[in-house]
Amino acid sequence: MDGAASSLREKTLARLTRTGSKGVLRFITCGSVDDGKSTLIGRLLYDSKMLFEDQVATLEKDSRKHGTAGEEIDFALLLDGLEAEREQGITIDVAYRFFATEKRKFIVADTPGHEQYTRNMATGASTADLAIILIDARKGVLPQTLRHSYIASIMGIRHVVLAVNKMDLADHSRARFHEIVAKYLEHADRLGFETITPIPMSARYGDNITARSKALSWHDGPTLLGHLEQVDAGSDLLSGAFRFPVQWVNRPNLDFRGFSGAVASGSVKVGDEIAVAASGATAKIARIVTADGDLDEAKAGEAVTLTLDREIDIARGDVLAHSDARPEVSGQFAAEILWMSPDAMHPGRSYLLRAGGQTTPVSVTELKHRVDINTYEHEPATELGLNEIGPCKLATTRPIAFDPYKDNRETGSFILIDRFTSQTVGAGMIRHSLRRATNIHGHAMDVTKTRRAEMKGHRPAVLWFTGLSGAGKSTVANLVERRLAERGCHTYSLDGDNVRHGLNKDLGFTEGDRVENIRRIGEVAKLFADAGLIVTCSFISPFRAERAMVRELMDEGEFIEVFVDAPLEVCMARDPKGLYAKAQAGEIKNFTGFDSPYEAPESPELHVKTADIEAEEAAERVIAMLRETGRLGL
Amino acid sequence: MSDLVQRLEAYAETLRSGRPRARPLSPHLKALEAESIHIMREVAAEFERPVMLYSIGKDSSVMLHLAMKAFFPSRPPFPFQHVDTGWKFREMIEFRDALAAALGIELRVHRNPEGVARGIGPFEHGSNLHTQVMKTEALRQAMDAHKYDAAFGGARRDEEKSRAKERVFSFRDSDHGWDPRNQRPELWRTFNTKIRPGESIRVFPLSNWTELDIWQYILEEDIPIVPLYFAKPRPVIEDGGQLLMVDDERFPLNGREPEMRTVRFRTLGCYPLTAAVESPAATLEEIVVEMLTARTSERSGRLIDHDEAGSMEKKKREGYF
Incomplete structure (x- = not known):
């Protein structure tokens, strides 16, 4: 590069670098259609020279066609993107706009003010550092002002600009401005904002937007843009506790195993000891890898890949933290829920919860009340409808790692997804865990499953014998257990007799009860496996879904499905318990193989046909398989 | 080795090396x-058959660059797909192939075979039909053929009004349709990635970038782009106030004589549908300086947007990117 070009490059870079010196500020604008919200953003874009000539030309053309500002430019039209909305004259969704000054880049979420669109405002607010709350100087503080402030507050926004707009229509009156501000502060007291900055303005004429106004010369505070350029928002995450939700395991070859993600809050240095929130396993940070070279330290907002000094089990969804400042881990917690679907939320119903990379089934166990967002009053409620907000208790299938939302918006939030339509139906802000003992999750037990297995000299397994009644499941299982005992293996056997009469004696034979029956058996088998035992389970378990459910509970390779297969005629001829006879006589309904289907395994670990071979040989095959897969020795 | 190939090889080497940059971003x-990288990793982790749509333009260059960085030291865990209308500038295709070779990425190219058989082109059939057949339908064919369940696109919200409301994860039904009234709310950085078989998600990792951000990033990261972005004397025809480059013999001259003018392109697409601007900016620095003082938006050079008001929204509902 020659001298002149290099100097141009330097100058250009210098000029550009200044533009981004304070990074990015994200804010939302809240107000009704009539408060001039879209006009305000249009004005910011126009005054900060972010509009191009062709956009201005289109705007002028559109203003004449759809505009509500007479012959003048209707800035609102810049923001109303979709045709249908343009015709209705209202904004119905969240639109994002961008402008930049020499000091900062701004991302503006334009969110609607109509009551039924609470969810849109919440959407825009969820990523915003600051909210501009618009008030029409003629109308003062309205119910919607309080509504917007409430939503901003529960969504965790700490900084508010109270934009008292249309001052031109209120004689630029200082007294009126102060009256409105005083009224607002009365209400805003309980919302916990860190800063509230009132600014009198007129968006249509540009007063106090980017330039000070003569008519409002009594205002000695900043202009809107002046304030937005210098306000310090969003620094909480930087100073918070280190949280790193693992997004993706980075494994290009056998020599490299890294964990990719974005630092959600706080910072981490090479050498720091970290813990996996859910398992409690700990390790030290070995490297902080990026495509631009290794770092010594990674801070909130940075996308990096961490490697550790030793191999511990980490997967997508895990949250890494400093071992002395861990998040909570619990399957039960309290949260504010904002409902966003026309199908109401009912306690008891199952949804999918998604928090960072963690996804788990969840049900709302209790709805405490509904909050009237205009008055902040509590109302009794049995369900949450569209755009309604209320504190709830939730229970997840798997524990999740989290922080209270007030401490951390990144790790304290979740969305709820409808399991059938896949729509996003709810947004949640976690308040606190519902179990005091949650922190025990943060401690890995010293005596582990591996350690227990070591003492036994063999590896745990769950042998799941499935097949028709009379196929020979219990016979084969019994022989298998005897041979294992002879070899000194520790075993236990689960079957209908010892389960149905005790643990599951409250369950009948309805579809729901049958599912629950297998679920409990699966959980019990899991505990025995955790204790280091080889568990034999003999259940017809006719449905693939249930067997898959049990398989998912176990570690990789631990669940061994043995299909004990005999033709129905053979089973009926054997009929060891006389059950087929009863079914034929109509005394038993829904009998598997007879008047209820049996879904044969598609790819069992082992398939034994008891019509062709003796039970002894079938048992021998099971043992051989355990030996070959290394489960009988360590 | 040509200058272009040399430049791209050097670029690929820098990306592989993981060397610190001389100047911080x-x-x-x-x-x-960081935001874009986060989005890309979410897709890689959650979807079975993701793909990155690569259109050769500057936004695609940035998106590809981000993908190379996002998974470092691994390679991007998905292929790249180009939907070729058959009417791209020749320099674009040359650049595409050289870049894919240098980076060693899997680049798949699809052209709508029916459109080719029927000889569909913008001069003869107009921009609407051409775009419908060679872009929208071709894209749907590629999506269906490879059963992609997530496709990255380089669209930005600042490009056009209807894009301003687009989600980062934009849901498409099994017919690739977009329903602007029934979009999934998108809160925090928590994306709903759940879809049923046949449905898909279009993902826009550059949603929050502006045109200026793109240029500034290209400059600071030293990302190679198609030479058409740089001013050079090129043969053009002035047509309805727009300058069109005569890129090959298919251009119907109708007796007109192309004149050599120093022009460049702010956006790249099909050559008959992409107007050039007169400009002396022959380096990135000059382009950025010009950008800072530019008075027309980049899509003003895109002829398909002018068909009628709200035209982009209509195309999007039909499955256009």
Whole structure:
């Protein structure tokens, strides 16, 4: 590069670098259609020279066609993107706009003010550092002002600009401005904002937007843009506790195993000891890898890949933290829920919860009340409808790692997804865990499953014998257990007799009860496996879904499905318990193989046909398989 | 080795090396970069058959660059797909092939065979039909053929009004349709990635970037782009106030004589549908300086947007990117 070009490059870079010196500020604008919200953003874009000539030309053309500002430019039209909305004259969704000054880049979420669109405002607010709350100087503080402030507050926004707009229509009156501000502060007291900055303005004429106004010369505070350029928002995450939700395991070859993600809050240095929130396993940070070279330290907002000094089990969804400042881990917690679907939320119903990379089934166990967002009053409620907000208790299938939302918006939030339509139906802000003992999750037990297995000299397994009644499941299982005992293996056997009469004696034979029956058996088998035992389970378990459910509970390779297969005629001829006879006589309904289907395994670990071979040989095959897969020795 | 190939090889080597940059990125670009990387990793982790649509333009160059960085030291865990209308500038295709070779990425190219058989082109059939057949339908064919369940696109919200409301994860039904009234709310950085078989998600990792951000990033990261972005004397025809480059013999001259003018392109697409601007900016620095003082938006050079008001929204509902 020659001298002149290099100097141009330097100058250009210098000029550009200044533009981004304070990074990015994200804010939302809240107000009704009539408060001039879209006009305000249009004005910011126009005054900060972010509009191009062709956009201005289109705007002028559109203003004449759809505009509500007479012959003048209707800035609102810049923001109303979709045709249908343009015709209705209202904004119905969240639109994002961008402008930049020499000091900062701004991302503006334009969110609607109509009551039924609470969810849109919440959407825009969820990523915003600051909210501009618009008030029409003629109308003062309205119910919607309080509504917007409430939503901003529960969504965790700490900084508010109270934009008292249309001052031109209120004689630029200082007294009126102060009256409105005083009224607002009365209400805003309980919302916990860190800063509230009132600014009198007129968006249509540009007063106090980017330039000070003569008519409002009594205002000695900043202009809107002046304030937005210098306000310090969003620094909480930087100073918070280190949280790193693992997004993706980075494994290009056998020599490299890294964990990719974005630092959600706080910072981490090479050498720091970290813990996996859910398992409690700990390790030290070995490297902080990026495509631009290794770092010594990674801070909130940075996308990096961490490697550790030793191999511990980490997967997508895990949250890494400093071992002395861990998040909570619990399957039960309290949260504010904002409902966003026309199908109401009912306690008891199952949804999918998604928090960072963690996804788990969840049900709302209790709805405490509904909050009237205009008055902040509590109302009794049995369900949450569209755009309604209320504190709830939730229970997840798997524990999740989290922080209270007030401490951390990144790790304290979740969305709820409808399991059938896949729509996003709810947004949640976690308040606190519902179990005091949650922190025990943060401690890995010293005596582990591996350690227990070591003492036994063999590896745990769950042998799941499935097949028709009379196929020979219990016979084969019994022989298998005897041979294992002879070899000194520790075993236990689960079957209908010892389960149905005790643990599951409250369950009948309805579809729901049958599912629950297998679920409990699966959980019990899991505990025995955790204790280091080889568990034999003999259940017809006719449905693939249930067997898959049990398989998912176990570690990789631990669940061994043995299909004990005999033709129905053979089973009926054997009929060891006389059950087929009863079914034929109509005394038993829904009998598997007879008047209820049996879904044969598609790819069992082992398939034994008891019509062709003796039970002894079938048992021998099971043992051989355990030996070959290394489960009988360590 | 040609200059282009040499430049691209050097670029690929820099990406592979993971060397620290000489100058740290501007703070706002660093934030945008991290956001885009986060989005890409979510897709890689959650979807079975993701793909990155690569259109050769500057936004695609940035998106590809971000993908190379996002998974470092691994390679991007998905293929790249180009939907070729058959009417791209020749220099674009040359650049595409050289870049894919240098980076060693899997680049798949699809052209609508029916459109080719029927000889569909913008001169004879007009921009609407051409775009419908060679872009929208071709894209749907490629999506269906490879059963992609997530496709990255380089669209930005600042490009056009209907894009301003687009989600980062934009849901498409099994017919690739987009329903602007029934979009999934998108809160925090928590994306709903759940779809049923046949449905798909279009993902826009550059949603929050502006045209200026793109240029500034290209400059600071030293990302190679198609030479058509740089001013050079090129043969053009002035047509309805727009300057069109005569890129091959298919251009119907109708007796007109192309004149050599020093022009460049702010956006790249099909050559008959992409107007050039007169400009002396022959280096990135000059382009950025010009950008800072530019008075027309980049899509003003895109002829398909002018068909009628709300035209982009209509195309999007039909499955256009």
